[in-house]
Amino acid sequence: MSESSAAYPAGLVPGAATRDPVMDLVRVLCVAVVVVGHMFMVGAMVVPGRGLVVERPLLETDWIGPVSWIAQIMPLFFVVGGFAGIGAWRRLAASGGTAADYIRSRILRLARPSIALFAALAIGVLVMHLTGVDPAAIRLIGLGISSPLWFLAAYAFAQAYLPGLATLHAQAPWRTLAALATGAVLCDVLRFATGIEALGLLDMTFVWLFAQQLGFWIADGWFRARSRATVAALGAGAYLLLFGLVAVGYPGNMLDNLYPPTFAIVALAVGQTCLMVLAYPALERLTAVRPLRFVVATVGSRLMTIYLWHLPVLALIVGLLLLTPVPTPASGSAEWWLTRPLIFVVMVGVLIVIAWLLGGLERASSAPVHGASDVSTGLAAGLMVIPSFSVIVFGLPFAVAASSALVLGAAVLLLSPHRASLRERGPSAVTP
Numbered sequence: 183m184s185e186s187s188a189a190y191p192a193g194l195v196p197g198a199a200t201r202d203p204v205m206d207l208v209r210v211l212c213v214a215v216v217v218v219g220h221m222f223m224v225g226a227m228v229v230p231g232r233g234l235v236v237e238r239p240l241l242e243t244d245w246i247g248p249v250s251w252i253a254q255i256m257p258l259f260f261v262v263g264g265f266a267g268i269g270a271w272r273r274l275a276a277s278g279g280t281a282a283d284y285i286r287s288r289i290l291r292l293a294r295p296s297i298a299l300f301a302a303l304a305i306g307v308l309v310m311h312l313t314g315v316d317p318a319a320i321r322l323i324g325l326g327i328s329s330p331l332w333f334l335a336a337y338a339f340a341q342a343y344l345p346g347l348a349t350l351h352a353q354a355p356w357r358t359l360a361a362l363a364t365g366a367v368l369c370d371v372l373r374f375a376t377g378i379e380a381l382g383l384l385d386m387t388f389v390w391l392f393a394q395q396l397g398f399w400i401a402d403g404w405f406r407a408r409s410r411a412t413v414a415a416l417g418a419g420a421y422l423l424l425f426g427l428v429a430v431g432y433p434g435n436m437l438d439n440l441y442p443p444t445f446a447i448v449a450l451a452v453g454q455t456c457l458m459v460l461a462y463p464a465l466e467r468l469t470a471v472r473p474l475r476f477v478v479a480t481v482g483s484r485l486m487t488i489y490l491w492h493l494p495v496l497a498l499i500v501g502l503l504l505l506t507p508v509p510t511p512a513s514g515s516a517e518w519w520l521t522r523p524l525i526f527v528v529m530v531g532v533l534i535v536i537a538w539l540l541g542g543l544e545r546a547s548s549a550p551v552h553g554a555s556d557v558s559t560g561l562a563a564g565l566m567v568i569p570s571f572s573v574i575v576f577g578l579p580f581a582v583a584a585s586s587a588l589v590l591g592a593a594v595l596l597l598s599p600h601r602a603s604l605r606e607r608g609p610s611a612v613t614p
Contacts, residue, residue: 225513264397324578335570382442417456484541
């Protein structure tokens with residue numbers, strides 16, 4: 183791929199005009215891995231004299247470190263998001279849409295289902311306080327439930343910058359990718375040298391944008407134009423780099439590199455991208471199975487709802503079990519592991535109901551509306567990241583959950599289709 187914009191034809195890139203069923207399948211598989219992983223990661227029991235004790239059995243196993251080099255799939259989710267996003271942006275731009283139009287649609291798909299989640303969490307926290315649940319237990323539950331919500335800020339940020347990065351990609355793909363990787367390295371150096379952990383938050387800018395950028399390269403066919411041997415060698419090089427990073431002090435468990443993200447996630451993103459490209463023919467054969475295509479389409483249209491709700495649902499199931507006289511096996515014991523399939527079945531059943539009831543929030547009013555205001559879109563994007571950072575700093579007390587729902591509601595109001603349609607029709611549209 184050249185460093186010139188001449189490498190990209192005007193308008194749509196071949197292959198980007200329609201959805202890729204394999205990439206849709208990968209998105210669904212990524213979220214499925216997250217749901218299953220969290221189910222194995224959460225163990226709770228009431229210990230006399232200590233109250234509620236929450237443990238993470240999965241993290242205490244000897245094998246989770248090596249497995250995380252494949253199973254920590256958040257980098258791959260951002261890669262696939264970049265692939266889907268640049269296709270949607272190019273189609274929108276070809277029809278006359280603007281960057282604000284694109285950002286509006288993406289922020290709405292994140293904000294609308296998040297309002298329902300935070301409103302429900304606020305009610306849940308309030309009910310626990312009113313029913314006399316130990317405040318320490320409430321804080322512990324809130325921290326566990328809210329742990330994946332960093333994703334909202336990171337993904338909203340990445341999508342908001344996608345149109346601009348797509349332009350940089352068209353003009354200088356190699357330099358853009360190198361700049362993002364260099365930024366990630368420098369953030370790590372500053373963080374480790376100074377011991378200021380807050381500097382790690384800057385890496386959210388570079389690491390996740392780098393992963394998203396890889397999706398652009400897939401969309402443009404760069405990986406498909408390479409031989410399988412070349413892709414395999416690139417992937418092997420990425421994993422060798424990962425070995426080297428661990429050797430010099432990076433955590434060997436990729437879960438520990440996730441938040442704040444480190445340069446290890448950059449290497450992991452390249453490695454996982456190459457593995458996905460190599461597996462593409464097999465995944466393509468899977469997408470030919472009609473029932474699987476139906477499942478992927480159904481789940482894919484409600485994917486954000488499933489991601490947002492899976493931990494609250496798991497916490498609710500575990501909490502209800504603790505209230506029953508059924509003996510609770512010790513977290514991480516053989517009996518505990520044997521209960522996971524049943525927990526999974528119940529969790530999936532509840533998620534199906536929630537996705538059926540609330541899944542429409544991901545689609546309603548999120549279609550692109552030409553004429554979105556740059557100012558209102560920018561403000562809405564800024565509001566989108568506030569709840570995640572509030573949860574990171576303060577946990578999930580009632581005030582944070584309730585105010586987050588209100589902040590996200592304000593973001594949705596700023597992006598109202600009615601406001602955009604009035605701007606398109608001009609001043610006469612509001613004349614009495």
